[in-house]
Amino acid sequence: MRRLDPWLLLATLVIGVCAYLAQTSTAEALASPGYANRQLVWLTLGGALVLLLAFADYRVLARFSPLFYVASLAVLVFLLVASPLRAGTHSWFVIGKFTLQPSEFARIATILAVAALAGEHRKETLSRGLVLRLVAIIALPVILVVLQPDLGVALTYAPILLAALWVGGLPWKVWVGLVAGALVVTGAAWLWLLKPYQKERILTFVDAERAPYGAGYQQRQSKIAVGSGEVTGKGLRSGTQSQLRFLPAQHTDFIFAVWAEETGFVGASILVLAYGLLIARIFLIALHARDRTGALVAGCIGVVLASQVIVNVAMVTGMAPTTGITLPLMSYGGSSILATAIALGLVQSVWRLRFANV
Amino acid sequence: MTFVRDDLRGPQRRVVVLLVVALAVVALLLGRLWVLQVMQGSHWRTLAENNRLRRIPLEAPRGTVRDVRDEIVLDNRPAFQLLLFPEEMADAARTEAFLVRIGIADAPQVRARIDKARRTSHLPSVIADNLTWAQVAAVAAHRAEFRELEAHPATRRSLPVGTILAHLVGQLSEVTPEQLAADPSLRPGQLVGRSGLERAYQQTLGGKPGNLVVVVDALGRQVSTLDDEPPVPGHPLRTTLDLRLQREAALAMAGQVGAVVALDPRDGAVRVLLSQPAFDPDLFAGHLEPAKWRELVEDPLKPLHNRALQALYPPGSTIKPLYVAGALRDGVRTPASGAFCTGGVNIYNHPYRCWMRGGHGHVDLREAIECSCDTFFYYLARDAGVDRLASWSRTFGLGRPTGIELGGENPGLVPDDAWSRQARGQPWYGGETISVGIGQGPILVTPIQLAVAYAALVNGGYLVKPHLVAEGEFPRTPLGLPADVLATTRGGMESVVAGDRGTARRLANLPVRIAGKTGTSQVIRKVEGVTWRELPWEQRHHAWFVGYAPADAPQLVVAVLVEHGGDAASVASPICGRILARAFGPDVDQATLAAEIGAQTISLPGSPVTSAVVGAPPAPPPAPAEPERAPTAPQQPQPPAVTPPGGNRAAP
Structure with missing residues (x-):
């Protein structure tokens, strides 16, 4: 234990406690105590997973990463083919009372595979062939997830590629090309790919008064919830926006609004600082990794978690359009928590083995 | 970092960039929370409160x-x-x-x-x-x-x-x-x-x-x-209202256009206040629709109009007792005064006709009221002059609102020389005085004004303020009329019902002793040889009756106006009789009461306008046979052959 990073553990613990307290509030609002209890079970299991993975060797796992990767692709294909529709998507496995979302775990496998592949490379910049293989590795699960369809989760794969390319290294000319290409792709997506409701979300974000009771309703209610918390909040389980259900998707996408409403600026900033500490420690661990694979594992995980936290909090506070990206560890959902726990365990493993010479 | 491999330097540099960027964004999020929760907190708190x-x-x-x-x-x-x-x-x-x-x-x-x-x-x-x-x-x-x-x-x-x-x-x-x-x-x-x-x-x-x-x-x-x-x-x-009497008034007025005001002459407590046609009050119980409103406003019979307080009519012969009281007080006439009626007089070189074509012969003051002899009042008007006639009218409260709480009253018009100069820009024309002497010409009153004026005649000479809610003291203004003057006038009005030649003698057999005065105010110039039943509805005379009972100790004054009723004796006086009989007589059912008083209470012809009258019966039989007891219908005096300048025909 002494070889694990205490700051990372502390940040994880603080977020876990906040998550449980916030879920007790939504459980009351939604009259479903199961949300809080199950969240506690997942968080506890997640803690165990962190420790388990921390004492595993990430290098061994990286070596076996092709196996995990292929297995998770197989599961995603199986989902598309065999699983029944649930809430309009093929995202879930149903095992008894529990549901499992394999795309969350497939993301970890993808990160491991990417890190293992790029970690072999010792040059200052990645070769073209390697870049193409990295793109292919990430594109395959993304395509399968988009087909489910679950755009929110698919979007969380994009930072993996960016992180791998950034940490792995590319000439600056390629970055310019990538940015230009991204702009073209964005334009094309707007014209042909996005569904009307998705466009409406973005338009509503740009012009908030466009439809205060239509697509803008969620974000408006979320801002009201966050803002009305003021400095000290309305007290746990006393938030009017959450308890009277003005707040949409309050146990998942908008859980941060529940927390901010009930604990105010004090509680919300403690939580944001905990996430800041978590992310900072992950990047520091990437800095201290003994090899490229370790740096890539921690770097990718750091970028994925940071982008989720930033996009979600920005969405809840009205700085970004609603995307359906959840807040790691806070949002309700066992698969997401367990997958995040595995990721944090891997990071701890990188830290624990930073001096290993084997 | 004791040992750093060369190939790690590049990635490490770039991870530091990631770290800095991530921390900067986290700081941005904290700033956003500060703005939302601390700086704008109260604004969002208000919105949250409005939400819930x-x-x-x-x-x-x-x-x-x-x-x-x-x-x-x-x-x-x-x-x-x-x-x-x-x-x-x-x-x-x-x-x-x-x-x-x-x-x-x-x-x-x-x-x-x-x-x-x-x-x-x-x-x-x-x-x-x-x-x-x-x-x-x-x-x-x-x-x-x-x-x-x-x-x-x-x-x-x-x-x-x-x-x-x-x-x-x-x-x-x-x-x-x-x-x-x-x-x-x-x-x-x-x-x-x-x-x-x-x-x-x-x-x-x-x-x-x-x-x-x-x-x-x-x-x-x-x-x-x-x-x-x-x-x-x-x-x-x-309130002081008496629904029993209000109902009786409405039944008696069924199918008619007009108003009934009944009040206690002793204190001015209003017992009946009826205006016909009426409207459905439930329309106004909530929020009125403009279409319904327009329909009511555009109705030619003006159902929204409260005729009892707002409609103006020439008082016709109902003004005569007021003039008699004034003339006696001011010494223009004495109880012994009389006149010889030959069916008309020539004053100021114009002929004025009494309603009785053959003339009443010699009438004394009491008889002049009893049979409503116009000749007597033509001479009285000539001798008094318009200013004195006006002052007598004003003594009894005409020409100004009575002060009933409802408000919206029309003050009416008591014409005199000053009014003529101001309103018409010319001096008063003497010939008009003669018309005003029988309640025609420019003089205009509301039904409630007449009820209040008669109350003063029969309550010992006090002008009362009519009211619907008994609150505190009731102001009674003494008019300075000597008791013998009032007694003489009341004697005349008792003869109207009790006398052999009384214009309302059909009311003589009711269980309660009634007194009062008829009045028929003309709408158009009378055409020789045409009875009122032959005229179209809107050209018929307005029929008045102001009665009170019991005659010797009056407790109720009832003023009835039937617009275009045609004839006071056969149309207006039975309505008043029914109300007074209901108030003081034995408790009989409506039909018996109606039959006892006379069958002619419903006379509105079935013209298109009348279909809008609330409670209008199907077109009544045209020109029912005159009952045996019906007296010769009082007829209007022939107006001057030449209409005076400015015209003095009252057009209600």
């Missing part, structure tokens, strides 16, 4: 109104109102479509009400009332969809006795912006008295509206009550 709190206005039930016998005149009944919370309306067009679909009103109507509700205030507005159960159910079923609508239980004014009191109790209407500005206790959309008793006693009847603050959830369901400020109901009001 809903202020529902509770209308105060208006006070009940009872008559002198404690019978209920005006009450409340439960009804549902539709409230609109403009702030919560997402899409006005959608709401409008919904309201049209459930039948609240047609689309332009609904749109106008929604627009008004949005303009008036941020508080909820009543946009419909008297909802049907189906509408209440529809609103409740779509509560989640239309959070801005709420079907709210309230009360609605009910008038159990119906249209016969429509003018008296008056109307409610939505409070105007000016009233709102003047009285902070009023609320937008609240109903306040607009006319009649409802307006006169708004302070008493109105009560104080309350508030209910409830917590609602995102579906608009009421979760709990936060603050309950119950409304204070209006105070009950006890």
Whole structure:
């Protein structure tokens, strides 16, 4: 234990406690105590997973990463083919009372595979062939997830590629090309790919008064919830926006609004600082990794978690359009928590083995 | 970092960039939270409160109104109102479509009400009332969809006795912006008295509206009550009205256009106040639709007009007792004065005819009233002059409002030289004095003015202020009329009913001794040889009768005006007789009473206009046979052959 990073553990613990307290509030609002209890079970299991993975060797796992990767692709294909529709998507496995979302775990496998592949490379910049293989590795699960369809989760794969390319290294000319290409792709997506409701979300974000009771309703209610918390909040389980259900998707996408409403600026900033500490420690661990694979594992995980936290909090506070990206560890959902726990365990493993010479 | 491999330097540099960027974004998020929660916190807190709190206005039930016998005149009944919370309306067009679909009103109507509700205030507005159960159910079923609508239980004014009191109790209407500005206790959309008793006693009847603050959830369901400020109901009001007599008056006036005012001459307590035709008071109990309003306003018979207080008519012969009293007081005539009637006189080189073509022969002062001899009054007018006639009229309160609480009274007109110069720009024409001497010409009165004037004649010479609510002292202004003057005048009016030649002698056999005076005021110049029954309705004379009973100790004065009634003796006096018999006679049923007094109480011809008259019977048989006892109908004096300059024909 002494070889694990205490700051990372502390940040994880603080977020876990906040998550449980916030879920007790939504459980009351939604009259479903199961949300809080199950969240506690997942968080506890997640803690165990962190420790388990921390004492595993990430290098061994990286070596076996092709196996995990292929297995998770197989599961995603199986989902598309065999699983029944649930809430309009093929995202879930149903095992008894529990549901499992394999795309969350497939993301970890993808990160491991990417890190293992790029970690072999010792040059200052990645070769073209390697870049193409990295793109292919990430594109395959993304395509399968988009087909489910679950755009929110698919979007969380994009930072993996960016992180791998950034940490792995590319000439600056390629970055310019990538940015230009991204702009073209964005334009094309707007014209042909996005569904009307998705466009409406973005338009509503740009012009908030466009439809205060239509697509803008969620974000408006979320801002009201966050803002009305003021400095000290309305007290746990006393938030009017959450308890009277003005707040949409309050146990998942908008859980941060529940927390901010009930604990105010004090509680919300403690939580944001905990996430800041978590992310900072992950990047520091990437800095201290003994090899490229370790740096890539921690770097990718750091970028994925940071982008989720930033996009979600920005969405809840009205700085970004609603995307359906959840807040790691806070949002309700066992698969997401367990997958995040595995990721944090891997990071701890990188830290624990930073001096290993084997 | 004791040992760093070369190939790690590049990635490490770039991870530091990631670290810095991530920390910067986290700092940005903290800044955003600071702005939202600390700097703008109170703003968002207000929005959150608006989200969950809903202020529902509770209308105060208006006070009940009872008559002198404690019978209920005006009450409340439960009804549902539709409230609109403009702030919560997402899409006005959608709401409008919904309201049209459930039948609240047609689309332009609904749109106008929604627009008004949005303009008036941020508080909820009543946009419909008297909802049907189906509408209440529809609103409740779509509560989640239309959070801005709420079907709210309230009360609605009910008038159990119906249209016969429509003018008296008056109307409610939505409070105007000016009233709102003047009285902070009023609320937008609240109903306040607009006319009649409802307006006169708004302070008493109105009560104080309350508030209910409830917590609602995102579906608009009421979760709990936060603050309950119950409304204070209006105070009950006890009036001097006598519904028994009001009903009798309405039955007797059935099918007629006109007014009845009955009051206690001793203190001015009003017992009957009827104006016909009337309107359905329930139209005004809630929020009136403009179309209904227009229909009422454009009705040629003007049902909204309170004829008892607002309509002006020449008093005709009913003015004669007032002149007699004035003439006796001022010594222009003595009880022994008389005149010789040959059926007409020549004054100022113009012929003036008495209604009795053959003349009354010699009449003394009492007989002049009894048979309404015009000749006597032509001479009296000539001797008195118009200014003295005017002063006698004013003595009895003509020419100014009587001061009844209802307000909106028409002051009428008492013409004299000064009036002529001011209003017509020319001096008074002497020939007109002769017309005014028999209550024709420019002189105009309201039915309630005549009732008050007669009250002064029979109560010992006091001018009373008519009132509907007995509150405190009643001002009685002594008129300085000696008792013997009043006794002589009353003797004349008793002869009108009791005398052999009395114009209302058909009322002589009633169980109570009645006295009074007939009056027939002309609408158009009389055509020789044409009886009133042959004239179209709108050209017939107005028929007056002002009576009182018991004759020796009067407790009730009744003024009856039948517009275009044609004939006072056979049309107006039976109506008065029925009311007085109901008040003082044995308790007989309506039919017996009507039969006893004479069958001619219903005379309105079935012209197109009359179909709008409330309670109009099917067209009555044309020209029923004159009953045996019917006296020769009093006829109008022939007007001067040459119409005086300016014209003095009264056109009501």
